[in-house]
Amino acid sequence: MKSHLFDKSKNRPAGAPRSHSILLIDDDEAMVEVLSYRLTQQGFRVLHAETGSEGLVVAHEQHPAAVVLDLRLPDTDGLTVCQRMADDPETAAIPVIILSAMERPDIIRRSRAAGCQYFVRKPYDPNALLLLIESAIGESRHWEMV
Helix, strand or coil, X not given: CCCEEECCHHHCXXXXXXXXXXXXXXXXXXXXHHHHHHHHHCCCEEEEECCHHHHHHHHHHHCCCEEEECCECCCXXXXXXXXXXXXXXXXXXXXXXXXXXXXXXXXXXXXXXXXXXXEEECCCCHHHXXXXXXXXXXXXXXXXXX
């Protein structure tokens, strides 16, 4: 298993609180590096898996606050990963944001049916993605308190 942990939270601004972990499931190294950097600058702890099967293991063991998931993975598709997370009581409450360049007309509907909370099309606005991550975390925390 080739999971990675980018824990650069010590680089966050002084006084910024330690934040939640975000799991990136994507095999595009350049995208992961850029997004990891942006997230760590915002105080997030970033976990990474290159394949769907690795991502499921990391999600199950680490319980991240949110998952950013690509649809095209080397071993499976992101919809299958999303559905497996939704079906597993250990990971069902973790919000999933699909980040994909896929253009099929039914992909957003299929993503929602598989359990994703948000669908973001590549190329994406990094600031908008950060807001969606924060929103997803806030909504999942609300349901944990109810």
